[in-house]
Amino acid sequence: MNFNINNDLDVNSNLDIFSMGFDDSKHDNDILKSQSQLLVDLKGEPGKNCGGFCKFCYFKKVDNSNPTPFGCKNCTFNIGCDYCTYSVREINGDFIPLPLAIQQIQNALFFQKYDKVNITSGGDVSFYPNLEELCKYIGNMGLKIHLGYTSGKGFNSIETAKNLVDYGVDEVTFSVFSTNPKLRKEWLYDKNAEESLKCLKYFCENCDVHCAIILVPGINDGEELRKTINDLIEWGAHAVILMRFANKTEQGLILENAPIVEGIETHNIEEFKEIVKKTFEEFGDKIRITGTPLYDPLTNAPFALSYEERLLKKLRNKIKSEATIITGNISYPFLKNIFKDTPINVVKVNKDISDLITAKDLKTVDLNELKDTVFIPPMAFVHDRIAEEILNRDGKDRMILRGIDKLSVDGEVSGILTKEEVLEFEKNAFEELIEKINFFGKPI
Incomplete structure (x- = not known):
């Protein structure tokens, strides 16, 4: 198991x-x-x-x-x-x-x-x-x-x-x-x-x-x-x-x-x-x-990418649209750093593990912080329709989407990988996320 x-x-x-x-x-x-x-x-x-x-x-x-x-x-x-x-x-x-x-x-x-x-x-x-x-x-x-x-x-x-x-x-x-x-x-x-x-x-x-x-x-x-x-x-x-x-x-x-x-x-x-x-x-x-839930001192996972400014600069240059990402306590500082000085803002709820976010957590989000396109964790325990209702209860018509399956890996998986393999995995994952943001988000 x-x-x-x-x-x-x-x-x-x-x-x-x-x-x-x-x-x-x-x-x-x-x-x-x-x-x-x-x-x-x-x-x-x-x-x-x-x-x-x-x-x-x-x-x-x-x-x-x-x-x-x-x-x-x-x-x-x-x-x-x-x-x-x-x-x-x-x-x-x-x-x-x-x-x-x-x-x-x-x-x-x-x-x-x-x-x-x-x-x-x-x-x-x-x-x-x-x-x-x-x-x-x-x-x-x-x-x-x-x-x-x-x-x-x-x-x-x-x-x-x-x-x-x-x-x-x-x-x-x-x-x-x-x-x-x-x-x-x-x-x-x-x-x-x-x-x-x-x-x-x-x-x-x-x-x-x-x-x-x-x-x-x-x-x-x-x-x-x-x-x-x-x-x-x-x-x-x-x-x-x-x-x-x-x-x-x-x-x-x-x-x-x-x-x-x-x-x-x-x-x-x-x-x-x-x-x-x-x-x-x-x-x-x-x-x-x-x-x-964190961390791997040998590879810097999760989110080893957040320590690599050269790679981050290349990723940030690919961002062409704005959006909001909702996440948890552990991921928040990493994602905030990765998307620093970009049109993507990161909002956290008081749940350490992002994929354990529930409808109750989404109800605590300040809707004024949300842009027109909002991404929630893909495994969040909330029905799509309920997430849309909660995050649009102020009368706005935001597009609520789930992020891609994996942005990083935890210590169990990273333990069998090298630092280079972790970085390559994350780079590909964030490029996929950015492509999704560029497609669904509001162009800048």
Whole structure:
């Protein structure tokens, strides 16, 4: 499964709130990875198919008894679709049976050749009851395996890890939190913390392991974080992504379940960025360090382009029309700098992650700041018609559009790219956005 929502990896198979600006990281964190990976979705739901909610899980306290749709770009005439009603809440149903998982693979291989199978889930793949049988089947076909997400809570014995490696698992995405078993027991409710950490160590020694650490202030940051990263380096982990814990609505909790943990004041944006920076300075020569929702010290993502004045000058010269871009707290300073001294103005709402902007957020926008053409994040959780009504409630007839899918990448994706690759990606993305602005905006 993909990394996710500031809190728990298992949110992101269907929703990515690491998105920056107009970043639609949503469906595929692998969008920039090798396209020879076949994604196999085992379904499953947080809290049900993961050994119980982690203490910090984004989906704790969510009432799914009568889900209300947000509206989104995937909706047609009516407000509500599978994505903004069910997928955003990871309402996927139970794990699929083994024969159906195998059928997914067989059907896909009939049309295309793959080198690796990425096993993902809305829960935790370590709790899939037939995981070893599935991996053995895949391995017998000569394919390598990526365990797309696991906390390891479902591994009761190191023998399981050994078997999985023998069957072809050579890449693992692991939610670590801490290598301190006491903290894992308390915060992940990991009943077998010692064994799951033994499995993690074995994976690190034998696989390409990407570790995620959700940082909870005063719990697993500071010296605890240093110890954890030292352990991961010693074991042979490939990379670590630090993830800011979200505990407020403006930080990403849009399902009316804030706070996740009472009494926790999370790191603000600058504090978190500084932790990532210092961690990189101390350990970056031994292990790849990135952060989400920001930042990647090696590539300057997201929005590495904002540091490149020569490239920015070329982009700004291509702007021929005016427009307004609505964004969130994290993207705002980057976009404001990129479009400095141009006819494009940037307006922010109090939501850190732009793609988690909802209709409620749009209602807070000062309409006097908006030009005739307005761009909202493509994955914003609001129906097109509602967005138009809200942003034209003063009687104006503004054109409301969604931006392009991706302007930048978060630390999870940038962690597999070079600085040059990130800049090339962003340059192409902003050129596409500017073309759209020139076409729909008011000429200057």
